[in-house]
Amino acid sequence: MAKSGRASRTGSAKADTASATRQALVDAAIESLRFDGFAGASARAIATRAGVNPGLVFYHFGSVADLLLAGLAEVSQRRMARYSAAVDAATTPAQLVRVATDIFREDLDEGYATVLVEMIAGAGASPELGAQVAALIAPWREFAQRAIEAIVAQSPLAALVPVGDAAYAVVALYLGLEMLSHVDGNREPALRLFDQASQLVEVLGALTASSIRKDSQ
Amino acid sequence: MAKSGRASRTGSAKADTASATRQALVDAAIESLRFDGFAGASARAIATRAGVNPGLVFYHFGSVADLLLAGLAEVSQRRMARYSAAVDAATTPAQLVRVATDIFREDLDEGYATVLVEMIAGAGASPELGAQVAALIAPWREFAQRAIEAIVAQSPLAALVPVGDAAYAVVALYLGLEMLSHVDGNREPALRLFDQASQLVEVLGALTASSIRKDSQ
DNA sequence: GTCTATACTTGGATAGAC
């Protein structure tokens, strides 16, 4: 709460019904992407979930696509805050991967990953929408790149694969794991891979530490 | 040609117009998934591409979803033949990865990967369709697993990650790379990763060979 | 058996009410 509270440009005293409607529509758009998919996320479907008239989609957002983009932007923002806080709190690479695993599990269970996948797949047919979705996921590539840099910092691994390419692969893997686990109705194989990545990082960390010890002898 | 030629159960001499219609619809469904996306692949859109009456979708396939599944099955079958032949021809792991890279490039350029991604993402909202799509991609997981087994055979790597999980990751990565490269309109980063995988396998192959030599000394 | 014309439903968008 207290996010945008009252105080719109109209300064109306009547509890800012407009921004309440906007927010209800954005929340409903997210739900609809999750449960109806991009194909089923129509103005009617979204408005029904929000409990408002379908016309309000167009009044407040201009088009269904723009409302869906607002939904994706909100999910992206919420999750970026979550991931950022977790990454800042982690002190070792192994900790970082473990905490990322927990948040990824949330992404699967709460449908955030589904929203992202539906928007990317749905936007493929439209160049304009595609470009806007691409702009919204670009920060995630950068975020992944920073996280990877933190993991491989001062490690001989850094030279093996360019971190930009590695970040690209990590984001791609994230998307693919969501798709497979969602269509299979089974998230276990995906989570197992995260656990294995966690172990791999621990092993690499130990190797790097010992090689650094050797170097400084 | 000469695939099912004439000779339907009716035995009609008039060039089997029915199966020609069916094939035109399946081909159009594939095109529509590729260019219109799952959301845009309506009976009308597909029938227009095929140059036939929309009602024929329902006469021949019962529903749009079933026609789309037929399209996916056809793409899957065509590509499995292509991949299988290539894998059989490759004699070394490095060759295998290189040849897989070439076919993956085809998958991106010819839209086969798009068809798969659109169907998986589109099927997410419907449990029935989801299960059918899952059944169609299961053979790909098995195929990936066999290929990975061939690569890591007699290698110490085999013990690091279960091949089933590795196959799951490879398929997920394939799907994610298609999504990212499609939405970005740039396939280069994805192809670069394949090249790097190719180099990695060559390095691992050399390491394994030398360790085997050592073992047998 | 194959296909077309058409009925019916849902979706996108806006003119006008409040």
Added chain:
DNA sequence: GTCTATCCAAGTATAGAC
């Protein structure tokens, strides 16, 4: 400024023509 009633286009599905 906010919202609703309503119009038109597009989608699904089938009854009936050939």
